[in-house]
Amino acid sequence: MKVVGITTQQEVYVGSKDRNFRINEFLIISDPYQGDLMGEIVEAKTYNKYIPLSIHGELADSSVIESLKALGYNIEEDTIYIGKIRLLNEALYPVETGCDVRIPTFDEVKDIMINSPADEGLILGVIKNTDQMAKDMDEEYKNLLYTFEEGELKKQRDIPYIFNIRSMHQYPHIGVFGGSGSGKSFGLRVVLEELMKLNIPTIVLDPHFEMDFSQRGDYMPKEEEIDYRDKFKCLQVGFHVGVRFEDLSPQDLKNLLDASSPLTDAMNNVVDILFKRNDSYNSFYNRLKMLAEAQEEGSLDRIQLRIDSADSNLEREGWLKRKELFLTYDKTCPYNSVRGIIWRLNRLYNEGIFSKDIREIEDGLNMGKLIVIQGNTRILQVFSTYLLNNLYHRRRDYKDALYKKTTAEYFPPFIVVTDEAHNFAPKGYDSPSKSILKEISQEGRKYGTFLILATQRPTLLDETITAQLNTKFIFRTVRASDIQTIQEETDITVEEARRLPYLRTGDVFISEALMGRTIFARIRAAHTTSPHTENPFDELKNISKAEDEKFMQIIKNKLPINGDDFINVIKEIERDTGITYTVNIFEDKLEDLVTKGLIKKEKTPFFNIYKEI
Amino acid sequence: MYTIANELKDKIVYLNKVLSEKYSQVLSLDEMFLREFIEENVGPIRKVNKLTEEELAYYYQKGGILGVDGSRNRVGGAYPHFVEIYQGLAKSTIYKDKPIYKADFYSPLYDEKGEFPIEDSIEEEESIRNRKLSTIEIEAALEGIRQLKPYAVIMDGSLIRYDIESFTRWMELRRECEEKDIILVGVIKDIKTSIIGELLKEDKELNIEECFHDRELLYGMLEYGEMISIHGEVTKKAKEGFSSLFMRSSKAPTVIGMDLLDSQKKYLEEMARLVLTLTPEDGRGVPLWIDIVDSEVKISDKMIRGLLESYLDRQILEMLFISERDKRTL
Ligand SMILES: Nc1ncnc2c1ncn2[C@@H]1O[C@H](COP(=O)(O)OP(=O)(O)O)[C@@H](O)[C@H]1O
Ligand SMILES: [Mg+2]
Numbered sequence: 001m002k003v004v005g006i007t008t009q010q011e012v013y014v015g016s017k018d019r020n021f022r023i024n025e026f027l028i029i030s031d032p033y034q035g036d037l038m039g040e041i042v043e044a045k046t047y048n049k050y051i052p053l054s055i056h057g058e059l060a061d062s063s064v065i066e067s068l069k070a071l072g073y074n075i076e077e078d079t080i081y082i083g084k085i086r087l088l089n090e091a092l093y094p095v096e097t098g099c100d101v102r103i104p105t106f107d108e109v110k111d112i113m114i115n116s117p118a119d120e121g122l123i124l125g126v127i128k129n130t131d132q133m134a135k136d137m138d139e140e141y142k143n144l145l146y147t148f149e150e151g152e153l154k155k156q157r158d159i160p161y162i163f164n165i166r167s168m169h170q171y172p173h174i175g176v177f178g179g180s181g182s183g184k185s186f187g188l189r190v191v192l193e194e195l196m197k198l199n200i201p202t203i204v205l206d207p208h209f210e211m212d213f214s215q216r217g218d219y220m221p222k223e224e225e226i227d228y229r230d231k232f233k234c235l236q237v238g239f240h241v242g243v244r245f246e247d248l249s250p251q252d253l254k255n256l257l258d259a260s261s262p263l264t265d266a267m268n269n270v271v272d273i274l275f276k277r278n279d280s281y282n283s284f285y286n287r288l289k290m291l292a293e294a295q296e297e298g299s300l301d302r303i304q305l306r307i308d309s310a311d312s313n314l315e316r317e318g319w320l321k322r323k324e325l326f327l328t329y330d331k332t333c334p335y336n337s338v339r340g341i342i343w344r345l346n347r348l349y350n351e352g353i354f355s356k357d358i359r360e361i362e363d364g365l366n367m368g369k370l371i372v373i374q375g376n377t378r379i380l381q382v383f384s385t386y387l388l389n390n391l392y393h394r395r396r397d398y399k400d401a402l403y404k405k406t407t408a409e410y411f412p413p414f415i416v417v418t419d420e421a422h423n424f425a426p427k428g429y430d431s432p433s434k435s436i437l438k439e440i441s442q443e444g445r446k447y448g449t450f451l452i453l454a455t456q457r458p459t460l461l462d463e464t465i466t467a468q469l470n471t472k473f474i475f476r477t478v479r480a481s482d483i484q485t486i487q488e489e490t491d492i493t494v495e496e497a498r499r500l501p502y503l504r505t506g507d508v509f510i511s512e513a514l515m516g517r518t519i520f521a522r523i524r525a526a527h528t529t530s531p532h533t534e535n536p537f538d539e540l541k542n543i544s545k546a547e548d549e550k551f552m553q554i555i556k557n558k559l560p561i562n563g564d565d566f567i568n569v570i571k572e573i574e575r576d577t578g579i580t581y582t583v584n585i586f587e588d589k590l591e592d593l594v595t596k597g598l599i600k601k602e603k604t605p606f607f608n609i610y611k612e613i
Numbered sequence: 614m615y616t617i618a619n620e621l622k623d624k625i626v627y628l629n630k631v632l633s634e635k636y637s638q639v640l641s642l643d644e645m646f647l648r649e650f651i652e653e654n655v656g657p658i659r660k661v662n663k664l665t666e667e668e669l670a671y672y673y674q675k676g677g678i679l680g681v682d683g684s685r686n687r688v689g690g691a692y693p694h695f696v697e698i699y700q701g702l703a704k705s706t707i708y709k710d711k712p713i714y715k716a717d718f719y720s721p722l723y724d725e726k727g728e729f730p731i732e733d734s735i736e737e738e739e740s741i742r743n744r745k746l747s748t749i750e751i752e753a754a755l756e757g758i759r760q761l762k763p764y765a766v767i768m769d770g771s772l773i774r775y776d777i778e779s780f781t782r783w784m785e786l787r788r789e790c791e792e793k794d795i796i797l798v799g800v801i802k803d804i805k806t807s808i809i810g811e812l813l814k815e816d817k818e819l820n821i822e823e824c825f826h827d828r829e830l831l832y833g834m835l836e837y838g839e840m841i842s843i844h845g846e847v848t849k850k851a852k853e854g855f856s857s858l859f860m861r862s863s864k865a866p867t868v869i870g871m872d873l874l875d876s877q878k879k880y881l882e883e884m885a886r887l888v889l890t891l892t893p894e895d896g897r898g899v900p901l902w903i904d905i906v907d908s909e910v911k912i913s914d915k916m917i918r919g920l921l922e923s924y925l926d927r928q929i930l931e932m933l934f935i936s937e938r939d940k941r942t943l
Pocket of ligand 2: 181184185186
């Protein structure tokens with residue numbers, strides 16, 4: 001390998017007759033005057049004077065090339081390989097043309113590849129095209145992981161990519177970008193596995209119900225199985241966790257209602273006026289309801305009529321109460337706004353949000369667990385607003401108290417992780433969850449609260465937050481607008497941006513403030529798998545198979561079944577199992593088993609006989 | 614500006630008119646008729662196939678193919694202040710690391726053996742230059758067959774040209790090929806003959822006054838892979854001792870020519886198949902091997918300038934070979 005052509009202080013071309021170059025490969029240029037210069041291949045090309053453009057711009061077709069080969073001339077041997085190297089540090093002078101280029105040793109690249117001990121960082125994958133340097137790597141960094149490529153589990157051959165989690169203190173927050181199917185969720189899973197390994201308290205908002213870690217990836221060897229079951233907890237909003245209504249501040253309540261469906265100014269006003277400290281769900285709801293009923297009557301006279309004509313004391317008292325509410329609030333709380341609040345409150349209630357609390361989440365974090373909060377996107381928006389405000393302020397209060405030397409209950413630092421982050425912090429309009437995420441993005445570093453935000457639409461993510469993400473994982477991205485956003489928000493080069501649409505699933509550019517350059521990596525094979533990675537068509541097949549087996553069990557000891565005897569067999573089955581079939585359906589099902597070859601059918605002049613095979 | 618453009622346009626319209634008139638006869642010749650005429654008077658039209666893998670393997674065993682080509686570069690101004698540089702190359706498909714290069718030069722300022730014509734007849738002068746180029750190609754070919762012992766030699770251009778331009782060395786090459794049974798074949802990209810044209814003109818019944826070129830008549834007439842092997846009597850008119858054919862060797866509608874020694878006539882079709890095999894279907898009809906040799910024998914003018922600047926005294930270079938025009942760009 002030699003430097004060829006015109007060189008500059010930043011870039012040189014390197015040529016070789018027998019060795020192809022790989023993008024992101026590191027090489028050392030031995031400049032006789034400036035010493036060793038390290039660089040990275042940013043473009044790789046092969047060149048053959050005769051193919052494909054032969055000499056006059058025409059394509060030498062493969063049959064001609066093959067014929068020449070048969071005659072002893074292998075045109076491919078005239079191929080030369082050319083790589084463009086970008087120097088990591090600008091040289092003082094343009095590099096000497098003609099000087100030698102060699103592969104670095106591990107020690108020479110260690111500092112630019114690895115910045116964390118293996119047991120303290122997140123082991124996320126391998127740095128691609130580093131196998132040659134990995135040969136003399138310290139044992140500490142060997143055999144840390146597998147990759148999964150083209151349907152095959154592969155042993156680690158490259159230098160590992162280890163994310164220095166401690167550096168988040170200085171460079172907080174991570175963004176994970178990439179189009180659908182590019183490997184974001186899989187990458188997040190690996191990040192979460194590593195966080196669990198280090199017992200870092202983590203909240204995961206999981207709109208896809210996919211972040212469960214109890215199932216081993218079926219490609220992983222059994223002996224590599226890691227049991228995460230006591231390191232995480234999946235909690236569903238409204239089922240396991242919720243909001244304690246009594247703990248809500250007026251602002252909390254307004255956020256919740258707003259997240260459920262946007263509030264008008266008048267509705268905000270209604271909450272301010274009608275919501276009282278220490279209200280329970282019922283006391284608040286009743287106040288709203290009775291006011292609305294009074295307003296429905298339309299006038300004081302009519303309410304008075306209700307009071308006068310009440311059948312019972314209880315009813316009279318009820319209407320007296322309504323009258324009072326009407327007199328106090330009718331002017332300031334228009335009927336429509338009151339109804340609007342009732343409707344929203346009802347909706348939240350029906351989702352079970354008010355039936356539980358967040359105790360279990362707090363306990364989990366305190367024990368260094370990973371807490372997965374599941375629910376559909378909308379309910380997560382509602383709940384996370386409340387939850388994150390709550391947890392973040394607990395942490396902040398604790399730290400502030402330490403600073404002011406007063407006392408407050410301990411609350412640990414934690415990480416917030418979410419997929420589809422653009423739903424929680426959208427660009428261009430306000431949403432309750434956005435303000436808390438924005439606050440964490442700007443101030444969280446001080447308190448040890450960090451964000452990991454994944455989205456397939458970085459363009460739709462709030463730009464203030466995007467600007468705070470100091471590390472970015474960029475997977476395959478095809479959409480031009482997103483590529484442009486990524487280019488603006490990271491230090492990836494033009495060449496790298498051009499490669500974005502072509503990245504393989506699981507390959508990723510990592511732009512890390514700490515490293516000051518972009519690393520090309522492959523995410524390792526996750527130890528665990530999402531509970532619903534089953535192909536939907538396999539699912540259909542499996543279901544019908546299970547159905548068949550069930551039916552076989554039922555009829556097995558009834559075989560052979562005569563066609564004139566269906567009624568009696570059906571009755572027996574009903575008695576044994578409680579399952580009823582009509583004659584038609586029963587016959588269809590038997591025929592179905594015949595076509596599937598599970599039983600056989602014999603014809604007689606009068607009826608068919610279904611028999612065991 | 615406008616008037617000039619207009620005048621130019623008129624001239625071109627006029628050119629189109631005369632050309633259409635002149636070629637209306639060719640263009641209106643019925644293709645079936647022409648094919649029949651050729652079959653009857655020129656030679657049979659046949660479709661040939663590419664060589665098979667086994668045949669190619671046999672060629673390889675027998676020494677592969679030697680490609681021969683030459684190049685010329687001229688530096689300087691008008692007569693006699695210029696130098697022309699010739700390079701010949703013979704390259705075997707088997708011994709890719711043993712290219713055989715030959716070089717020579719010509720300048721009217723230097724009389725090798727007093728062979729220059731006294732009166733500066735342009736034709737004579739040009740024939741010397743052609744002879745030099747042909748000779749150097751023949752020499753490369755000779756050394757190639759001696760060292761590399763190929764099965765066949767493909768020369769870029771007509772064999773007849775060597776016979777005319779460098780007779781003695783040509784006879785030497787010819788003899789050696791015949792003795793060693795090495796097939797010698799010339800491939801002509803731009804055929805300049807009028808073999809069919811002459812015959813058409815001679816046929817009094819047809820009443821064609823013009824003598825058309827073969828490339829005009831054959832344009833688009835043959836199918837891909839079709840060849841016309843030209844009758845001995847017809848070729849003889851041009852030059853004795855050669856056998857020739859026309860072939861459409863690619864999808865392009867143009868036709869190439871090939872010639873072989875008369876004594877090796879039996880290889881005519883085989884060589885046509887070899888050339889067809891080595892020619893890219895979507896190309897201009899030239900075998901890739903010839904294109905490869907051609908690109909390696911070519912020297913850029915810049916390189917020649919560099920050579921002269923390095924090895925000629927500055928004074929001599931400027932005094933003799935740098936034309937006024939070149940100086941401007943210096
Ligand atoms: N690093 C990886 N190694 C092996 N397979 C991967 C990797 N990343 C993703 N995959 C596979 O590709 C598919 C899509 O990945 P996923 O993470 O769901 O994409 P996204 O979340 O970006 O839409 C999944 O089936 C997953 O198994
Ligand atoms: Mg996903």
